[in-house]
Amino acid sequence: MPVVVVTDSSAALQPDLVERYGIRVVPLHVLSGDADFREGIDQVPADLAGVTTSAASQNELAETYAEALDSSGGCGVLAVHISRQLSGTWEAGRQAAQTFDGRVRIIDSQSTGMGLGYPVLEAARAASEGADLETVYRRSVDVASRGHCLIIVDRLDQLRRGGRIGTAAALLGTALAMKPVLHLVDGRLVLKEKTRTTTKAMSKMVDAAVAYAGLDRTAVAVHHMHAPHRAEAVAQQLNERIPQISDLVVTEFSAVIGAHVGVGAVGVVVCPEPVAHGDDGDSSTTLN
The missing domain is CATH 3.30.1180.10 (Hypothetical Protein Tm841; Chain: A;domain 3)
Known part of the structure; x- marks a missing residue:
């Protein structure tokens, strides 16, 4: 089984690409009053004035990493996330990954939108070609550094x-x-x-x-x-x-x-x- 790639919803990847490469997308959160909307899963309000946002939690990320690792057959998981300067998601992911003994690697894309999406797609393409976790990691980092x-x-x-x-x-x-x-x-x-x-x-x-x-x-x-x-x-x-x-x-x-x-x-x-x-x-x- 190939390495599985995980990202978060700020990448705004097209659904057909997510499906084609089997990318796992963890939702970030939009908070409006007492309501918590998971981006990409729940119907987020059209009017975003006055709302706040929240990172993916450590538990959410750990659960997704575990499922992805199982799907990879032990080949490993590469998680590429929104800049740590813009969201707490990367830090939550770093903490979650510590429990997987190096089989889950984390990249801070230092970006968002397709600045995140392009290194995610590069990682997914490398994984689909049968590359190992280290190679998938390096190719994703290379593309992230170019954006x-x-x-x-x-x-x-x-x-x-x-x-x-x-x-x-x-x-x-x-x-x-x-x-x-x-x-x-x-x-x-x-x-x-x-x-x-x-x-x-x-x-x-x-x-x-x-x-x-x-x-x-x-x-x-x-x-x-x-x-x-x-x-x-x-x-x-x-x-x-x-x-x-x-x-x-x-x-x-x-x-x-x-x-x-x-x-x-x-x-x-x-x-x-x-x-x-x-x-x-x-x-x-x-x-x-």
């Missing part, structure tokens, strides 16, 4: 309240009607550039994505929160300006991420592809 995630939001209030961005950056976003371009650095959401309009912010985000892509074959994802027209416009520009797009997907943010970025947010994930796969590689810079 770049950019985002623009209409307002920074929700990110500030949720602790996903510093107070100083949040104040900058309201000063003089600034529209900042944000990006993930070492898993943390920080300011990349400030602009005065949403149009300029989107243009700067596209420019940065094109620069990150370079001339290599590149997978690109455009995420949005109830802003399909903005997302399609960004996707069209990226498709025209990145010559070697190998995959382009446009999809909504997961509800858990959407609760923090707010309506109107648009994000881009750019992930240049590795030239070739190999079993050699230094995992000293691994993301866990």
Whole structure:
């Protein structure tokens, strides 16, 4: 049996890919009043204003890891999760994995959305080819290290309240009607550039994505929160300006991420592809 790959619902993977590769997806939680909605399982409220979110618990992760390990026939489990700077899920997973004697390995993707999804898919492809746990781990880490995630939001209030961005950056976003371009650095959401309009912010985000892509074959994802027209416009520009797009997907943010970025947010994930796969590689810079 192949290695089984586990992730969490913030990856926003397409259901057909989850099914094709047998990926196990642990739900994150949306909390509204006394109600606890498991993303991807329960019907999450359409209006996310005022809701809070919660990581997957250690027990939830341990149960999923145990089921995945059993399905692997003992070959092992690779769990790739949302950045530890954005959620407590990775830490809960690390604690849960300690009971499996090295047969469950954990990666902090230092990202979310398809910044998480691409290393998950790389791991799943490697597993489907019969790679052992160490090789699956290395290939996933390699792809995670290549990803770049950019985002623009209409307002920074929700990110500030949720602790996903510093107070100083949040104040900058309201000063003089600034529209900042944000990006993930070492898993943390920080300011990349400030602009005065949403149009300029989107243009700067596209420019940065094109620069990150370079001339290599590149997978690109455009995420949005109830802003399909903005997302399609960004996707069209990226498709025209990145010559070697190998995959382009446009999809909504997961509800858990959407609760923090707010309506109107648009994000881009750019992930240049590795030239070739190999079993050699230094995992000293691994993301866990």
